[in-house]
Amino acid sequence: MTNHWKIDPSHSEVEFKVKHLMITTITGHFGTYKLDVTTNDDDFTSATEIDFTINVNSINTKNQQRDEHLKSAEFFDIEHYPEITLRGGRLEKKNDLYILLGELTIKGISREITFEVEFGGQITDPYGQQKAGFTIIGAISRKEFGLIWNAITEAGQVVVGDLIRINCNIQLIKTEF
Template sequence: MTIENAPTRTLGGVELPAAGEWKLDPGHAEVGFVGRHFMLTKVRGRFRGVDATIVIGEVPAESSVTAVIDITSLETGDQARDEHLKSADFFEAEKYPQAVFSSTSVSWEGTGGTAVGDLTIKDVTHPVTLNIDYLGYARDPWENDRIVFSARGKLNREDWGLTWNMLLESGGLLVSKEIELVLELEAVRQA
């Protein structure tokens, strides 16, 4: 039995979010990345400014996500590194203050799936694949319905023109080309 206007539903024996629009809660979201310094040390960064809308389809594979990322909100825990990443060597944040992700297809099975979408950084667009896990539903103390997802993906930063690097004496590179995307997302159901 389905309850009218319920925040979740059961499909294939699995509880999933109800169809409809869900907005990212930026105060409870982590849109981050991990790169390697000296090809050894993990360096983590995140974007504090993200606006995203998730549309859950009646059929999960008909779902979509669109996100606008404020490049100027980038932080890594080191101000000098943050400024370098925002400079013309990398993101050119003054000229290109936003990145945009727009899904083109979603596949779904059980509580996990894959979203393929176009990621535009510095007016350059390439496809990115995110592996998604639906972690569950909760109602907050203010009676807002919330859903929680984790997602991961990888990309080669040079595909978007983020090519700055230095060759090390040992022959390696100072900054890894491969970047891991790490997302922890909480979204609120819209009326």
């Protein structure tokens, strides 16, 4: 039996963290995204299609000047690359966790990624909707995706770290196609 799932954006979040001046961590969020998942079972071990798209213009780091810089050609270049995508993803069960494998594309550069996924389970909400919950954790090198802007402080420290930690809390709703 084929099951179709879509993201519940009001109960999900897409967050990233990066070192700033190598002494603190800045947190950012993307507010607009869509996710479609097709499975052949109820525990998601046979996800046959995972299609995740993030609208880069929805970035929010709680600093408008920084957000505009991130949208510029020096970083995401949203004029030419308005979306981040994860395509062809699949889940593999490994002990109590799942592993998400897929092709992540940022700024026109695609790389295979592997993230850990905790499956929170499924439940029927008070409105009769079947829901499933996940926490996704991973990290990428921003430079591998063409996000290479940086500056050096007087003390020789870089302004922005290379490692981007990703943390997503995702709630899916079972839908009819």
